[in-house]
Amino acid sequence: MTNQQNTKPLSTMALKAMKPGNKVLVDTGENRGLRVRCGRGGTTTFFYRYTSPVTHKLAQIVIGHFPSISLADARLKLQDLKLARGDGRCPAAEQNLEKQQFKDAPKEQRLTVKQLVDLYLKSYIEDREVDGKLIHGARKKKGQKEVRRTLYGDAVLVLGRRPACKITRKDVVLMIMDIVERGANVQAGNVLRELSAAYEFAIGLDRFDDGFANPALLAKNSLRQAKIRLTSERGKRTLSEQEIKAFLAWLPGSVFTPTQKNVLRFTLWTACRTGEVCNAHWQDIDLVKKTWHLTDTKTGIERYVQLPVQAVAFLEQLKLTTGDCLFPSQKTGKPIQQKTLTEQAWHLRTSGRMLNIEHWTPHDLRRTVRTGLSRMGCPSEVAEAILGHSRSGIEGTYDLHKYEKEAGVWLQKWADYLDEMTV
Secondary structure, eight states: OEEEOOSSOOOHHHHHTOOSSSEEEEOOGGGTTEEEEEOTTSOEEEEEEEEOTTTOSEEEEEEEEETTSOHHHHHHHHHHHHHHHHTTOOHHHHHHHHHHHHHHSOGGGSOBHHHHHHHHIIIIISOEEETTEEEOOSSOHHHHHHHHHHIIIIIIHHHTTSBGGGOOHHHHHHHHHHHHHTTOHHHHHHHHHHHHHHHHHHHHTTOSOTTOOOHHHHHHHHHHHTTOOOSOOOOOOOOOHHHHHHHHHHGGGSSSOHHHHHHHHHHHHHOOOHHHHHTOBGGGEETTTTEEEEOSOTTSOOEEEEOOHHHHHHHHHHTTTOOSBSSBOTTTSSBOOTHHHHHHHHHHHHTTOSOSSSOOOTHHHHHHHHHHHHHHTOOHHHHHHHHTOOOOHHHHHHOOOOOHHHHHHHHHHHHHHHHHHTO
């Protein structure tokens, strides 16, 4: 086997272009030691080759398979392995010991799907302590929470108690299609991707018998052949003035839960993302200054959302009945999950109880506010500030004004406009 020496770092494009053969690509710079080979069967594998600090002999350890594990994730895992080696440990020897212990264990002690997911989360995705030292996970804090929510919300819920080695391609396809049927195509894609990665991680640790095939990866191929869309399309739906009026009249009597109704109302008042609204906490609300300090945003930039008087009056009443968060789940007391809005909308639509207008999603309300503000004459830079969009190019470099005062004025105009529709 020969190595193809690189003069520049590996790229995803180069990995996708690999063909079965004997060439091994090697990374450069701080990622030196990361190697990639494409086997005769077409499987592209990341591995780390190094000199063992224990035996002082050449050793190597498999990191995972591309594209189930991305190049970025492989590099993060590489750094963890290098830290272990720097501490005088041999990652390959430790993995072999773990594999042998697993092989010696009775079959009834082997992984359920829930245990498979926990192994992936706790040993790879999330931060963990090893010998008293903090090892950072493959994702940042927010990403760690999202992967856990994604897998527990569907994969563990549906398949969690079953032996991971008994799950078939059909089992995974049926689970994914159930998610697609409720209108959550992006969530379906996320679940499939993370479950496939969880299986790949466990396969790398030899937690399955030889010849075991990743059922999530097989399901992914089947869904691709069936041309099932697991990604989102750029949204264009906005509610017209008549549809907004109909929505406001219909919402109070709809079978959305009271908390879900409150999230939708608050989204219309603030134009925030429904995920941001769902995760709102009282510690960030200032009813005197009429602001909501939004710290956890999609762009990573915190900002102050200006609250119209209608929203403030609503919050003053809401605070009397809730705990730490504005919109808690009745079951857990924790913030309501964003996906419950989409799921409930799907249930209403399939049961014939949805508002009789063109198909809409909760996120369309945010786009509706932005469009409505433009229709009312709101300057574009103010409307974009209301949405919390980051400005790019020269304007984003030199115009650092946050338009908070102007945003407050226009959000109040918008709230007043909504009130006029309910008269």
